[in-house]
Amino acid sequence: MFAGLSAFPLTPLRNDEVDEVAYAGLIERLVAAGVDSITALGSTGAYPYLTTDERRRVARVALEHAGSVPVVVGVGALRTSQVIGLARDAADAGASGVLLAPxxxxxxxxxxxxxxxxxVAAAVPLPVIVYxxxxxxxxxxxxxxxxxxxxxPNIASIKIPGVPAEPDAARARVEQIRSAVSDRVTIGISGDASAARGLNAGCDTWYSVIGGTLPEAALAICRAARSGDAAAAMAESDRLQPLWDLFAEHGGSFRVIAAIAELGGLVTPNSLPLPVRGLDRTARDRVARVVRELGLIPPA
Amino acid sequence: MFAGLSAFPLTPLRNDEVDEVAYAGLIERLVAAGVDSITALGSTGAYPYLTTDERRRVARVALEHAGSVPVVVGVGALRTSQVIGLARDAADAGASGVLLAPxxxxxxxxxxxxxxxxxVAAAVPLPVIVYxxxxxxxxxxxxxxxxxxxxxPNIASIKIPGVPAEPDAARARVEQIRSAVSDRVTIGISGDASAARGLNAGCDTWYSVIGGTLPEAALAICRAARSGDAAAAMAESDRLQPLWDLFAEHGGSFRVIAAIAELGGLVTPNSLPLPVRGLDRTARDRVARVVRELGLIPPA
Structure with missing residues (x-):
């Protein structure tokens, strides 16, 4: 379950409440696109901003709409007892694993x-992804x-933040981690800009921000890399460089991917949890131009 | 209300629940010592680790036991709507102000x-301290x-993280902030190691970690500085240098001040919210030696 593309959907808000209808639609799009797993309530899914009740409901909506696609649920919180409560809720909802950032x-x-x-591993009998x-x-x-x-026990995967740019160095880095950890623990790349490099270097999984909103683009990279066509994976990643540049300019992918989902009509405007503001008009116009030029506007 | 010593008590846990009896005792000690205000649920009070219900109860216990001493309540949270809810709860409980970190x-x-x-300032008619x-x-x-x-409107004070070590530079820094902000906004120093320097440089308030557990030591520094005896304030601060060194060694004051409260019997062992572990035996022994040598062990 922890190999291939794991797609991280947004959790859209509407008037400061989770928009469960839009969220169900996001999940169904990912299932239709053929992602390998869905990670609900990752950083892209705004997990730390949501209440326990909201998180419980979001996990249930994800599971209800994911069909046979495995769903991992993010359970990070500042206090261990809260994490354990969230992980138990995820298990009750039928999650295939939990994602846990310290x-x-x-x-x-x-x-x-x-x-x-x-x-957490002792309290909850679910695979745990170290985030x-x-x-x-x-x-x-x-x-x-x-x-x-x-x-x-139960540690299933490590979500690493990136690999070196140079292919041999990237491969050496993945091997280094692999030699440090048990064989049963998979290694997943995050930081979408380095995903092709990470997969080419031997990562099992891509824990993917764009996979949650632009799954076809993510699948093109992931399938090329996983089939051994490293050059094709890099070419597709290089083509998306203007998108990676936008992520870098805006302190990460969060505001940019929300703007893309809003532009595509997948979620309503102002979908992020305040105080995190969406991009301003100028930045939003640039995002619109980039996704249009790259042919990435998601169908509404 | 925002001048002088504002004491930041711990919020002790016992078996992962707030120990309200011990907490009430901490508040009563501060009132007896004569602190100028109490800030419940500051960083020392572990605010981000507690649930909304726990925070509401802690604020109420603080207000019930503070007598005529003004109580400020920390209302920081990751989402604006949660902050507003907490600030309204604090207002309902009778708080004199709210402390808000981004x-x-x-x-x-x-x-x-x-x-x-x-x-937040628009939603809640209470003085706000910028943290x-x-x-x-x-x-x-x-x-x-x-x-x-x-x-x-409603912005009452800024809690600054420190001032330069050199007295003229410290005074210039405080003047610089004062010239930037409205006259009605007080300036408070935090970072206990630089409190004497900050007060000598003209800060109105000391937002104090040790004030919450060792109020007499904090009052000695604060009263000397506020009465114009800069040398006496610095001498008392310098005397406590071994304590400041412990704070620096342990990544801040949080674990050290909890260990002091536990050693003094003010709270039960393992009072911090996991995953934050208390100091180990070796470190705890060193803390015990330092507070004993400085004559700081709080009476149980």
């Missing part, structure tokens, strides 16, 4: 983070900590 | 943060943003 407010130590995974996302969690994993956590 | 998961822009303060704490929020305020926010 969210922080007070800086966390390696022992804190190991303890978090230990407690290494220093840009939002402000926690830096070491390979030694990957190795320690990977020995816990 | 918590982040996705990086925030200046416009996001301005919009947060604008929306600039980049070590936990990962948001950096500029003086221009201070100025923009200070023009909003």
């Amino acid at each position: 969210m922080s407010y007070q800086p966390l130590t390696d022992d804190d983070v190991f303890g978090l995974y230990e407690d 290494d996302n220093p840009g939002t969690t402000h926690f830096e994993f070491s390979d030694a900590l990957y190795a320690r956590i990977a020995q816990l | 918590m982040s998961y996705q990086p925030l822009t200046d416009d996001d943060v301005f919009g947060l303060y604008e929306d 600039d704490n980049p070590g936990t929020t990962h948001f950096e305020f500029s003086d221009a943003l201070y100025a923009r926010i200070a023009q909003l």
